[in-house]
Amino acid sequence: MCGIIGYIGKRQIIPVLLEGLRRLEYRGYDSAGIVFLEKNKIKVIKTKGRIFNLEEKIFKKPPLEAKAPGLGHTRWATHGEPSDENAHPHMDCKEELSLVHNGIIENYYELKQKLLKKGHRFCSATDTEVIVHLVEDYLNEGLNIKEAFFRTLKDLKGSFAIALIYKKHPEFILVARNQSPVVLGVGEEENFVASDIPALLPFTKKVVFLNDGEVAILYKDKIEVYDSKKNKIEKEPVLISWDLASAEKGGYAHFMLKEICEQPEAIKHTLLGRINLDNKEIDFSKEGLVKEFLEDVQKVFIVACGTSYHAGLVAKYLIERHLEIPVEVDLASEFRYRNPLINSKTLFIGVSQSGETADTLASLRLAKEKGAKILSICNVLGSTIARESGVVLYTQAGPEISVASTKAFTTQVLVFILLAFYLKKMLYGKDEDKEKVDALIKISNQLDNFIEKIRPKIKEISEKWHNISNCLYLGRNILFPIALEGALKLKEIAYIHAEGYAAGEMKHGPIALIEENVPSIILAAKETGIVYEKTLSNAEEVKSRRGPIISIISENSEEFKKISYDYIEVPLTFYEFLPIFYVVPLQLLAYEIAALRGCDIDKPRNLAKSVTVE
Numbered sequence: 001m002c003g004i005i006g007y008i009g010k011r012q013i014i015p016v017l018l019e020g021l022r023r024l025e026y027r028g029y030d031s032a033g034i035v036f037l038e039k040n041k042i043k044v045i046k047t048k049g050r051i052f053n054l055e056e057k058i059f060k061k062p063p064l065e066a067k068a069p070g071l072g073h074t075r076w077a078t079h080g081e082p083s084d085e086n087a088h089p090h091m092d093c094k095e096e097l098s099l100v101h102n103g104i105i106e107n108y109y110e111l112k113q114k115l116l117k118k119g120h121r122f123c124s125a126t127d128t129e130v131i132v133h134l135v136e137d138y139l140n141e142g143l144n145i146k147e148a149f150f151r152t153l154k155d156l157k158g159s160f161a162i163a164l165i166y167k168k169h170p171e172f173i174l175v176a177r178n179q180s181p182v183v184l185g186v187g188e189e190e191n192f193v194a195s196d197i198p199a200l201l202p203f204t205k206k207v208v209f210l211n212d213g214e215v216a217i218l219y220k221d222k223i224e225v226y227d228s229k230k231n232k233i234e235k236e237p238v239l240i241s242w243d244l245a246s247a248e249k250g251g252y253a254h255f256m257l258k259e260i261c262e263q264p265e266a267i268k269h270t271l272l273g274r275i276n277l278d279n280k281e282i283d284f285s286k287e288g289l290v291k292e293f294l295e296d297v298q299k300v301f302i303v304a305c306g307t308s309y310h311a312g313l314v315a316k317y318l319i320e321r322h323l324e325i326p327v328e329v330d331l332a333s334e335f336r337y338r339n340p341l342i343n344s345k346t347l348f349i350g351v352s353q354s355g356e357t358a359d360t361l362a363s364l365r366l367a368k369e370k371g372a373k374i375l376s377i378c379n380v381l382g383s384t385i386a387r388e389s390g391v392v393l394y395t396q397a398g399p400e401i402s403v404a405s406t407k408a409f410t411t412q413v414l415v416f417i418l419l420a421f422y423l424k425k426m427l428y429g430k431d432e433d434k435e436k437v438d439a440l441i442k443i444s445n446q447l448d449n450f451i452e453k454i455r456p457k458i459k460e461i462s463e464k465w466h467n468i469s470n471c472l473y474l475g476r477n478i479l480f481p482i483a484l485e486g487a488l489k490l491k492e493i494a495y496i497h498a499e500g501y502a503a504g505e506m507k508h509g510p511i512a513l514i515e516e517n518v519p520s521i522i523l524a525a526k527e528t529g530i531v532y533e534k535t536l537s538n539a540e541e542v543k544s545r546r547g548p549i550i551s552i553i554s555e556n557s558e559e560f561k562k563i564s565y566d567y568i569e570v571p572l573t574f575y576e577f578l579p580i581f582y583v584v585p586l587q588l589l590a591y592e593i594a595a596l597r598g599c600d601i602d603k604p605r606n607l608a609k610s611v612t613v614e
């Protein structure tokens with residue numbers, strides 16, 4: 001969702017802001033803007049649309065003397081339609097302050113009414129604009145800018161990451177955070193603020209994460225951080241291991257394709273340091289996952305959203321197969337508003353690529369409050385969910401820029417596979433998965449070859465089917481969540497209505513949808529035993545109603561080949577690894593179809609990468 005970049009230092013301000021904004025584009029936005037100082041005045045340039053629209057506007061009438069500090073923003077509309085007026089940055093009545101905001105101010109309406117009565121003039125329909133007028137109001141009352149900023153924060157209800165500049169104090173940027181991500185970039189005689197690490201990578205890898213309630217004052221040569229009670233606190237910068245290249249397309253047409261093809265590498269990195277190559281033992285103890293943490297666990301809740309939720313569904317099959325612990329998997333937006341039965345013997349596992357998803361975070365906090373042990377599986381170092389968890393297992397997928405999640409999913413599944421094997425050994429002393437662990441070490445190369453092999457065939461299939469309006473994805477057992485994930489991918493990037501179903505449920509309703517122009521993508525693996533035969537029967541039922549079948553099947557599944565219009569063969573593997581192999585053709589299929597339909601693949605309409613509001 002909204003992206004923030006801010007800079008104080010000697011560089012030319014406009015290129016820094018535009019570069020930062022470009023690197024935040026993937027978060028999803030519908031308008032963009034920047035603010036800087038020009039001849040000691042606040043100068044705002046903003047527009048509805050994309051960053052290139054903003055650039056056009058800037059360079060039509062290039063500023064003569066643009067100076068830091070400056071802020072940039074990409075807005076994903078919540079209050080007020082996407083428009084020039086509603087785009088950030090916003091200014092106070094006197095045009096001395098300017099501010100960008102990510103999040104939602106829940107009490108904006110009552111604040112606005114009060115400010116209007118006091119004579120403040122508003123230029124937008126946003127919730128954000130109240131913040132800058134509030135600061136102005138406190139300045140009018142005689143507070144200094146820092147006091148006015150702190151005082152304003154006290155009045156706000158909701159989620160926010162805020163950056164503010166004041167023309168009378170160009171020597172600093174004020175930053176605050178509550179439930180919306182903010183990261184500070186530390187440079188030499190320069191400092192940055194951003195809502196996400198990729199915006200900082202061209203400039204610095206040294207970062208400081210802010211916690212909820214904290215305020216930072218960025219000078220060019222120092223950063224001061226305060227807690228909510230205005231006590232000054234010390235924060236150690238952290239060094240980010242992601243490099244700039246990993247956040248660039250590197251010759252691929254889209255980030256999504258790059259990230260699909262990066263999966264073998266992401267798997268390698270996620271395994272690194274977690275498997276002892278000599279004795280094939282998995283070790284998460286260095287990450288805090290020790291016996292004491294888990295010994296009395298009687299129930300597991302896995303909670304997540306979207307693709308991460310699908311990884312959670314896969315995990316249910318893995319954990320219940322290997323451990324004698326019941327598992328419930330929940331959508332975070334549902335979990336947080338019901339009354340889940342949680343106590344100190346519950347293990348809550350939050351799964352999130354970004355580590356910032358509002359519903360997942362709220363669910364985690366709810367579980368924590370009720371005494372659960374908190375484990376999270378995250379991709380972004382230092383993200384809020386990671387920081388609020390008792391133990392974090394990082395997926396080492398590198399930055400995922402495409403809105404549609406791919407490599408995060410496969411690495412989340414991989415972490416769950418490792419976790420199931422690790423816990424089995426730790427809790428029951430069962431050490432029977434060495435052969436599988438050995439195979440895991442080789443899975444990266446196998447997957448690489450598989451991707452290369454299937455790409456031409458997937459292109460061919462996509463050419464035939466890219467004009468469809470409806471599509472079914474069917475699978476059973478551990479491939480059911482993969483059917484859901486395949487359908488989600490097609491929906492979100494190709495805008496085709498797709499439904500994922502457990503193949504056994506077809507007779508209970510969805511089979512009525514079958515007709516000649518509604519293909520069913522059926523997933524079947526011999527490794528699932530009897531379920532494979534059952535899926536074959538479900539496929540026959542589709543076929544006999546003239547439904548075209550595209551099957552993703554184990555090698556040499558002759559019965560399926562006979563009834564399929566098209567098929568992709570998957571090499572035989574272990575049951576646990578099926579999700580990794582079966583999801584890849586579905587990711588590629590959605591990608592190729594979306595490309596043929598001319599969709600904006602990396603930034604699909606209406607979507608945001610990091611969903612920081614509920």
Ligand code: F6R
Pocket residue numbers: 305306307308309351352353354355356357360403404405406488489492609610611
């Ligand atoms: C789909 C997708 C989303 C995310 C969901 C959760 O391709 O990317 O469904 O999976 O928004 O995001 P994280 O994993 O960051 O919590």
